[in-house]
Amino acid sequence: MHFKLTEEIIKLSNSQFWDKAKLEWCFEYAYYSEENETCLCGHSPIRNICVIKNTENENITEVGNCCINKFLGIKDANKIFTSIKKLKENISNSMSKEALVYLKSNNQLNSFEYSFYHSIIRKKILSDKQQDIKLKINRKFIDFTSYESNSIFRKINIVLKWAENNPWFNTDFVISLKTSCERTGKLTEKQKTALENIMSKMKIN
């Protein structure tokens, strides 16, 4: 299984040597998939998916958490998966500090929300008002790590990648979709349809 992963990663990397190639990759997003997916190593089914990005050529791919620590040495993702599981079990649980930082660094939280959560992360008893804010932030995390928002990111990235080879295509609209999805974790039905239309019209898949 390991060989299949290294082979697939090398195909998408600049270096042809695994030891160098694996260093080109960094963690981009983590999400929980509602559908069974297959890791690049061939392992299936996987539900905890990491989107990783090659920092040299901007290639994007997905691997399961089976491979992310072991072979790529990317550790950030596991604590995020733990928090997804915890909050899915009970939405009033607390996410980890790492998950909070992840949400903040992806522009999902303003500074008030971030420092508020930080201050209550270990508290068991909250006022109603505090509990409301906490739940709101927890839902943002679940939305942002959902299959839906990540399948949108995936599609947007595919279009942007395609556009690199088709410079006549104006990417302003697609970039605006990306910004809007980064802000809210989702797209409106209208925006989704527009994205689908671009992909089918340009025959991008």
Ligand SMILES: [Zn+2]
């Ligand atoms: Zn794997």
